[in-house]
Amino acid sequence: MSDLELGLNSRGDDVRALQVDLRRFGVLVPGFEVSEAVFGAGTQAAVRQLQASAGLEPSGVFDAHAREALDQALRVAQYPTPRVEGRLLTEWGSPAGWATIRLCREARDHLPRDRPGIWSTRP
Structure with a gap:
């Protein structure tokens, strides 16, 4: 996908790639907009939903x-x-x-270990 901004009425492969990614993200993009690779009102609404969920101003411009x-x-x-x-x-x-x-994805080296790989919260 290029670095260009995409907005209402944009068309082309970049729009289609965006729409596919928005669907992977879990937001609804109308099928006819995807098949025509057009940034329509449905794609704009999906972009606004993404922006709002990310704490961004929901402008609808990608x-x-x-x-x-x-x-x-x-x-x-x-x-x-x-x-x-x-x-x-x-x-x-x-x-x-x-x-x-506790399930941890990072090392907890500051916790005492009972044995290698086993951390304890006991003092």
């Missing part, structure tokens, strides 16, 4: 700030939400309902 917001949203969307399933048991096999579990 500019560099909106492009950055969409790129960031698509990077986040490509990774599934972390999820942990299972049962936590004590060393004796009974449920450990009193335990607190």
Whole structure:
């Protein structure tokens, strides 16, 4: 996609690429606008929705700030939400309902370790 701003009545491959990305982001873009590669009222509404969700002024013009917001949203969307399933048991096999579990994506080197890779919040 080029660095040009896209707005109402823009046409072409850049518009179609934007519309495909907006759909990947999860906003509705009318199919006839996509098939004709035209930036119509539906695409404008989708861009406004993206801008509002990113805390930007919802102008409906796809500019560099909106492009950055969409790129960031698509990077986040490509990774599934972390999820942990299972049962936590004590060393004796009974449920450990009193335990607190935290899922972290970064190293917690400031926490004491029980053993390599196992962090403890116990003092």
